[in-house]
Structure formats: C-alpha cells, structure tokens
Amino acid sequence: MLRLDTRFLPDFGEALRQNAPRLLEARSALLARKGEPGAMLGWLDLPEDTETLRLIRRYREANPWVEDFVHIGIGGSALGPKALEAAFGDGRVRFHFVDHVEPEPLRALLGRLDPGKTLVNVVSKSGATAETLAAFLLFLRWLEEALGEGWRRHVAVTTDPQKGPLRAFAEREGLASFPIPQEVGGRFSVLSPVGLLPLAFAGVDLEALLAGARKANAQAQGPLEEALPLHTALLQDLHRERPISVFMVYSERLKHLPFWFVQLHSESLGKRDREGRRVGTTALPALGPQDQHAQVQLFREGPPDKLIALVIPEHPVEDLEIPKAEGLEAAAYLQGKTFHRLLRAEAEATYQALAEADQRVYALYLERVDPYGVGWLLQHLMWQTALLGELWGVNAFDQPGVELGKALTRALLG
C-alpha cells in the first residue's frame, strides 16, 4: 500500500481540483498512444507478463550451481536490479554489479571469483553500450580460458528481442537469452527480464513485486481522487520552477533506489520541449537518516529551490528492540523503544522540520519495505514520470542528449 501525504501543502487539494482537466487529458493522451509502435509504453504491460516470469523461473531452477552472479550492464540495465537485490536479496547467491570500466575493481573481482560457479549476465537494450561490451569481453575471455567450450553455460544475455550486436551474438553462440521488449526503454525496464532474471537468482518474491506494480497500474487508471501518480505528477509540476527535486528514502534496504529514480526522472524529463525550451528539474538523491547528518541542514535553511519527496515506511517487516543498559543515561529515552519507532520518529521529525522552515515537502508512505510495496512504488514513479512528460511537452522515452558523449568517446578511441 502506498499513501500520499500532503498535510504541509494545504493548497494542494484546491490545485488538484483546478488541474483535474489537465491531468486527465495528460493521462488520456498517454494511454491513447498505448500499442502504437515507438510509443515506448510497453512498461505498462510488464506486471501482467506471467509467461516471461515462467521462463525466468525455469532458467533459475535449471541452474542451481550458481554461487556468484555477475551482472554486466549500466544505467537502466543496472540501477533497478541493483536497488532491488540490495533490498530483498536472500544472500545465497553473491551479486556483483559491473556498471563501470575501472580496471582495479575489475581485476579484483576476477581475482575473487571461481569461473566454474559464476554466471555472467550481460544486459543491454541496444547491445552496443561501450562500458557493457568492454566488461563483457573481459568476462568472456576469462570464462573461455577457464572453461573452454563449457563457457556458454555460464553466460546469459538480456537484450533487444531482434536487433543489436548482443542479440546476434547470443543466437550465433546458442546462449541463454531473454528479451527486453522492443517497446520498453532501459529506465522503464526493471520489471522486464532486466530485473526479473537477477532477482530470481537473488531469491526475491517476483510475484509480489509484479502484484504491487499491478496495483499502481490500477490506481493510475482509476478515478482522479485515487489516481496517486496523477497527484504526485501534479506536485512535481506545480513546483517545476524549483530547480531541484529531492527524493529522500527512509530505508537502508532501499539505499540504491534514489539512484534508479535519478535516471528515471532526469533522463526522461531533462530535455528540450516541442518549442525548443529547456525543461526539467534536477533529481537529488537522499537517504534517511544518514542525510539528516549531511544534507538536511541545506534542505532546511538553504535556498527555497527544492521540492522534497520523502518515502517513509509505515511498518517494519521485522522489528528489533533497543536494549537497556546501566550507566548510559543519555540513551535512556531510546531504551525499550524499537528501531522502527526511532526510524519513523526521525522521518516524521524531518518532515515537520522541513515544513516549518517553509520548504515544500510531501511524503509517500510505504506500508512496508517489501517486494509488493516496492513494486508498487516503482511502477508509481514510472507513471509519474510518463505523466510529467505529457505535462511538460517532452518525450519522456528518448535521450537524445547522451548520444554526443557516446560519439565523442568512440572518436577519442580512434
């Protein structure tokens, strides 16, 4: 269950009423394109895709020997699974996310792995991303040297269903491969095999994850009063003149989630609109309670250039009591309380303190940090982003601005 709280934004109810026609129009415009080739709305259907789930399950069961899982991919091909594995992985398979090209950590990783017990999963929609291909070549050589012809069983490829160099390679070598549906872009792909395959090896409850995402889909398409993504899209829209959109999550397990959101928000919305104007707000990742001791000073007393969204878990999955001890009177107020109660109190205190400093802040209450709740949150945020694309007149599903950097990298390498 996901719940929006706007108690410190008393003007929001009225704004929602006034903006209802715009919001409903944005949703209709988005849904009207569903099914059109190139509309890139395939992420809407991923939570329903039980066939892919079945294939992934079967592959996981056929490979019980895997002890180390190397996930090679970057951006949308890494950030979602990285966030969810950290949150919900059962630790039985060790995960290694290779979304960089720094030689020292690559060497160190190869040095610690046993090729006979390692599955190398290469993930790329385009099949042509430099960082991903470079790392894949390295791991391919390493597997071939250690295992000879047997290397093939140690590689899985997740890429475009038809196009691209990795698809061609997988077919030629007869490798296990999984499709990223054509109509699903990288940063909207966490519930496709991009996320599902690694998370199956991490022991995550995939059904619950997808069931949560289906709830977000249902809510988003329901009556305006219940359509939460329309509400948070409006909150972001009303504050678009504030250049910074803080995404602060009160959960250690979800510590990588803000980085997934940063790509989703920034790459989808930071671009030129149809009139050529530059639009977008800068997503700033933050974590509670750690950032209470780092960024919250700025959020409270710094310039009023931010909209702050707090994600706050309402209940723990499992709680833990803070023990009592003699001779530590300073901690007396903590003793006998639970850790969740402390976390919640800190979140509420920050929420209130920010509002009292006249900062614009709202909260998304997550019933529990579990796959169901987080599946819901992820799909909610994808809806929010897609709706903002409509409201701001930008195509939320392309990223023309990153192409020049890629071309220049190639040129520099000769």
Ligand SMILES: O=P(O)(O)OC[C@H]1O[C@H](O)[C@H](O)[C@@H](O)[C@@H]1O
């Ligand atoms: O999945 P890939 O095709 O390898 O792309 C990986 C990432 O790099 C690209 O440059 C895009 O900016 C991202 O949107 C994408 O997620």
